[in-house]
Amino acid sequence: MPSVMWKELTAEDLRAKAATNAIVVLPIASMEQHGPHLPVGVDTFLCEAVRKGGAELAVKDVPVVVAPTLWCGMAEHHMAFGGTFTFDIPTYRAVLLAFLKSIERHGFRRVFIVNGHGGNIAAMNSFLPDFARETSLTLYATTYFDLSKDDLAQFLDDQQYVQHACEVETSMMMVVAPDTVKHDRLPQAFGMLNGDPRKAYPASRFQSFTNITESGVIGDARRANADKGKKLLAVCAEGLAATLKNREMWA
Numbered sequence: 517m518p519s520v521m522w523k524e525l526t527a528e529d530l531r532a533k534a535a536t537n538a539i540v541v542l543p544i545a546s547m548e549q550h551g552p553h554l555p556v557g558v559d560t561f562l563c564e565a566v567r568k569g570g571a572e573l574a575v576k577d578v579p580v581v582v583a584p585t586l587w588c589g590m591a592e593h594h595m596a597f598g599g600t601f602t603f604d605i606p607t608y609r610a611v612l613l614a615f616l617k618s619i620e621r622h623g624f625r626r627v628f629i630v631n632g633h634g635g636n637i638a639a640m641n642s643f644l645p646d647f648a649r650e651t652s653l654t655l656y657a658t659t660y661f662d663l664s665k666d667d668l669a670q671f672l673d674d675q676q677y678v679q680h681a682c683e684v685e686t687s688m689m690m691v692v693a694p695d696t697v698k699h700d701r702l703p704q705a706f707g708m709l710n711g712d713p714r715k716a717y718p719a720s721r722f723q724s725f726t727n728i729t730e731s732g733v734i735g736d737a738r739r740a741n742a743d744k745g746k747k748l749l750a751v752c753a754e755g756l757a758a759t760l761k762n763r764e765m766w767a
């Protein structure tokens with residue numbers, strides 16, 4: 517099977533993909549602290565693994581190609597821990613629009629932005645009206661763990677959904693990049709187990725992650741294992757494939 521990954525194809529291959537009206541999956545991730553036990557590249561590793569898995573499942577039924585992962589996102593709330601890169605809103609908007617316009621100029625007409633980082637969600641959704649006005653693309657955006665939201669809990673002991681550097685992300689990293697997981701730090705890899713310590717006011721205020729978790733983790737990575745990771749990755753890839761194959765959505 518020829519690769520579904522943009523970076524592994526030639527320009528000629530990609531012109532041919534555009535001619536088949538392939539859906540371009542554009543993964544957007546982050547480079548940010550993930551507790552004492554995981555590398556800062558977690559969201560980038562997982563984003564790429566899930567997109568590749570999902571595209572390979574879907575490509576028999578629908579032409580698809582996975583663009584290179586944007587490894588930087590909105591991560592101001594993690595900066596205080598170190599190891600983190602962040603965009604500001606105008607820069608992030610400009611970079612994403614430049615990517616979309618590049619894709620569009622090569623003749624692709626359908627783009628699926630698939631995010632892998634909670635901090636990007638608000639920005640991503642707020643950009644959609646501008647991107648709809650400034651491109652002619654059929655454009656959707658989602659966050660990959662939302663595609664399979666109801667299917668994750670069956671494999672988890674403590675959590676219902678993805679948190680941060682948690683049971684889910686740690687289990688997946690044990691499969692995708694096992695050598696990067698510090699098993700000797702797992703005993704310290706938990707946080708915010710008793711709910712959100714922040715007071716709820718009827719108004720919003722920016723808060724650093726340092727105000728809610730000492731370890732940088734939300735959830736409990738002590739429950740992670742590679743067997744769970746394999747099942748979670750499979751479910752996430754299936755969720756993405758199902759959305760790519762949804763003809764009504766992409767018509």
Ligand SMILES: [Zn+2]
Binds near residue numbers: 550633680681685
């Ligand atoms: Zn993460």
